[in-house]
Amino acid sequence: MDYSVNYDVIWRNLHNLFYGLGLGLYMALVSVALGSLIGLVLAFSLVSKRKLFRVLSGIYVAVIRNIPLMIIILFIYFGLPDVGLTFAEQPSFIFALTIYTGAYIAEVFRGGLLAIPKGVGEAGMAVGMSNFQINIFIKIPILIRSVMPALSNNYISLFKDTSVAAIVAVPELTFQTRKINTDTFRTIEAWSSASVLYVVACLLIAILLRRVERRVAIPK
Amino acid sequence: MSTGFSNELWASRFILLDGIGTCIFVSFLAIVFGTIVGIVVGLPLTYGNFIFRFLARAYTDFIRGIPVLVLILTFYFVLSVLGLNLTAMQAGIASLSIFSSAHVAEMLRGGLQNVQKGQIEAAKAVGLSFFQTFLYVSLPQALRQILPTWINTAVETTKGSTLVSIIGVVEITLVMQQIIGRNFLSMEFYALAGLIYFIICFSIERFGKFIEKKVAIK
Numbered sequence: 208m209d210y211s212v213n214y215d216v217i218w219r220n221l222h223n224l225f226y227g228l229g230l231g232l233y234m235a236l237v238s239v240a241l242g243s244l245i246g247l248v249l250a251f252s253l254v255s256k257r258k259l260f261r262v263l264s265g266i267y268v269a270v271i272r273n274i275p276l277m278i279i280i281l282f283i284y285f286g287l288p289d290v291g292l293t294f295a296e297q298p299s300f301i302f303a304l305t306i307y308t309g310a311y312i313a314e315v316f317r318g319g320l321l322a323i324p325k326g327v328g329e330a331g332m333a334v335g336m337s338n339f340q341i342n343i344f345i346k347i348p349i350l351i352r353s354v355m356p357a358l359s360n361n362y363i364s365l366f367k368d369t370s371v372a373a374i375v376a377v378p379e380l381t382f383q384t385r386k387i388n389t390d391t392f393r394t395i396e397a398w399s400s401a402s403v404l405y406v407v408a409c410l411l412i413a414i415l416l417r418r419v420e421r422r423v424a425i426p427k
Numbered sequence: 428m429s430t431g432f433s434n435e436l437w438a439s440r441f442i443l444l445d446g447i448g449t450c451i452f453v454s455f456l457a458i459v460f461g462t463i464v465g466i467v468v469g470l471p472l473t474y475g476n477f478i479f480r481f482l483a484r485a486y487t488d489f490i491r492g493i494p495v496l497v498l499i500l501t502f503y504f505v506l507s508v509l510g511l512n513l514t515a516m517q518a519g520i521a522s523l524s525i526f527s528s529a530h531v532a533e534m535l536r537g538g539l540q541n542v543q544k545g546q547i548e549a550a551k552a553v554g555l556s557f558f559q560t561f562l563y564v565s566l567p568q569a570l571r572q573i574l575p576t577w578i579n580t581a582v583e584t585t586k587g588s589t590l591v592s593i594i595g596v597v598e599i600t601l602v603m604q605q606i607i608g609r610n611f612l613s614m615e616f617y618a619l620a621g622l623i624y625f626i627i628c629f630s631i632e633r634f635g636k637f638i639e640k641k642v643a644i645k
Contacts, residue, residue, distance in 0.1 A: 210508055273628035274621045275586035277600060282621060285607070286614035370494035374593060381497055394508045398501040406492035 216393045217400045220383070227380035228404055231369035232412075234297070234379070238304035239312075239362045245305065246312030251342070253317045264313065271310035276371055279303045284375045300372045308365055315361065319354040320346065352423045359416035363409055370405075380404060432615045439606045446602030447623060453516065453598060454585040457523035461584065462577075464524060465531025472536045474561075483532065490529035495587045498522045503594045519591030527584045534576045538569030571642055578635030582628045589624070599623055 217224070249267060252260035271279075280303040283294065294302060323346055331341035373382035384401040388394050436443075468486055471479035490498070502522040506513055513521065542565045550560040592601035603620045607613050 269629065270625055273582065273586075273625045273632065275589040275600075275624055277589040277592075278617060278621045278624060281600070281603075282614070282617040286617040289612075289614040367492075367494040370496040371590070373496065381494070381500070384497070385500065388504060394504045398497070398505050401497055402489075402493050402501060405494060405497060406489055409492040410488075 210395070212395060213393065214396050214400075216387060216391045217396050220387055223378075223383045223386075224380060224400065224404060227378060227383040228408055230377070231366055231372070231379040232408070234301055234304065234369050234372065234377075235362060235366040237301050238308055239358070239365055241301075241305040242308035242312050242365075243316075243358070245309030246316050247347070249309065249313035250316030250320055253313060254320050268310045268313050271307060272314075276303065276307050276368055277374065279307055280371060280375060296372075296375045296377050300369075300375055300377050304365060304368065307368075308361060311361060312358070315354050315357040316350060318357075319350045322353065323349055349425070352425050355420045355423050359413075359420060362416065363412055366409065366412065367405065430610075432612055435606065435610045435612060435616075436619070439602075442597075442602050442605065443599075446597060446599040447627075449516075449596065450585070450588055450598040451627070453520055453523065453591060453596065454581075454588045456520045457527055457584050457588065458581050460520070460524035461527030461580075462531050464528035466535060468528060469532035469535030469539075472532055473539045487529045487532050490525055491533070495523070495526050496590045496593065498526055499590055499594060515591070515595040519588070519594060519596045523584055523587055523591070526587060527580050530580045530583075531577065534573045534580070535569065538573040539565050541572060542568050571644070574639055574642070575635065578632060578639075581635070582631050585628055585631065586624065 249264045252264040253268070255261055255264075280300060283303045283306075284296070284299045287293070287299075327345055327349065328341050331345045336344070369379055370381040372379050373385060376382065380401055384397045387397040391397075468483050472483035472487065475483060493501075499519060499522040502525075503513070503515065503518040506518065546564055546568070547560060550564045555563065588598060589600045592598055592604070595601070597605075599620055603616045607616050610616075
């Protein structure tokens with residue numbers, strides 16, 4: 208075998224790789240933010256008194272959690288144009304990722320809502336707050352703080368999921384790596400670099416998010 | 428040209444069934460191999476001395492930091508450059524196994540370390556050896572505890588098996604792309620793909636819940 212490892216091409220393309228990495232982080236961030244909104248609405252209907260809400264949101268969560276991300280992406284990118292809904296690559300990927308993560312975040316939020324002590328809501332009622340006010344001013348702030356660790360894990364796994372965007376030609380890290388691979392045949396260099404970049408990025412985000420978690424954690 | 432969804436579906440029934448078979452085959456092997464490797468890595472991760480623990484930790488953390496798709500592409504392309512020519516199917520199964528093994532190792536460690544200290548001490552007190560303690564005290568409790576997470580990993584691995592379509596394994600996703608390439612019914616057939624995956628994954632999940640109930644301590 209005559210393959211000599213040479214990382215020159217990686218150094219020359221480093222800006223592309225970092226751009227791809229940044230794009231992945233950005234898309235995951237947008238998705239986690241939008242997905243949290245979906246998750247919040249779903250979580251409240253998952254614990255709602257109305258059976259219809261519970262059933263509908265339960266179906267959403269069960270269906271989305273059991274369908275691979277790639278199928279959702281393909282459906283939105285290639286399927287929806289059939290009924291006149293056409294999105295560009297990046298918006299359609301963010302859309303798919305948001306729908307996907309919404310189901311996971313809903314479960315996280317549901318657990319968080321159920322963990323809020325009953326007395327907190329009753330206290331709100333006692334000072335004359337409406338149900339809506341209790342939810343907005345009492346429950347949601349407690350919820351956000353208590354689910355931060357789960358939410359940051361979610362962000363990290365979403366960031367890894369952005370690699371799937373390569374299949375609809377969003378130029379993130381995996382796409383860039385594949386491009387280097389096919390352009391230069393520097394296979395080992397390309398994929399080892401991508402792996403290391405992903406691992407290091409995940410590690411750094413994890414460390415950063417642990418700090419954020421400590422700041423927002425509810426003091427015991 | 429397309430002759431309507433039901434006709435197209437009927438015309439492609441055999442490749443579709445083939446694709447479903449391949450999907451189940453790949454996922455099943457990946458879960459089995461992943462569990463075996465996961466146990467092999469998980470034990471030193473829990474009980475190993477400094478060096479073994481460090482190696483196992485490096486393995487799990489590294490693998491868990493890489494997206495499944497990158498793992499699949501790396502396996503497929505890099506190994507062939509290194510002279511190890513795996514078929515797409517073998518590379519797919521191998522990379523999915525590696526992916527799930529890291530998760531299994533981590534959950535095994537969690538399960539084993541969560542066994543109460545008093546139990547281990549009790550086992551020591553009645554004179555069980557380390558191996559006996561592991562086999563009769565720690566492991567049964569750990570297995571019961573990690574079952575839900577293990578089922579979850581099985582579902583994740585099955586969902587991850589869609590990604591092997593990218594290196595050319597003809598499972599459900601790639602079959603759908605072939606069918607759509609012929610009749611352009613993207614929406615219908617991708618929705619069908621979603622439905623099929625839902626049925627497979629939901630069944631795994633339900634089956635897991637069933638086993639969980641069976642083995643639960645009453």
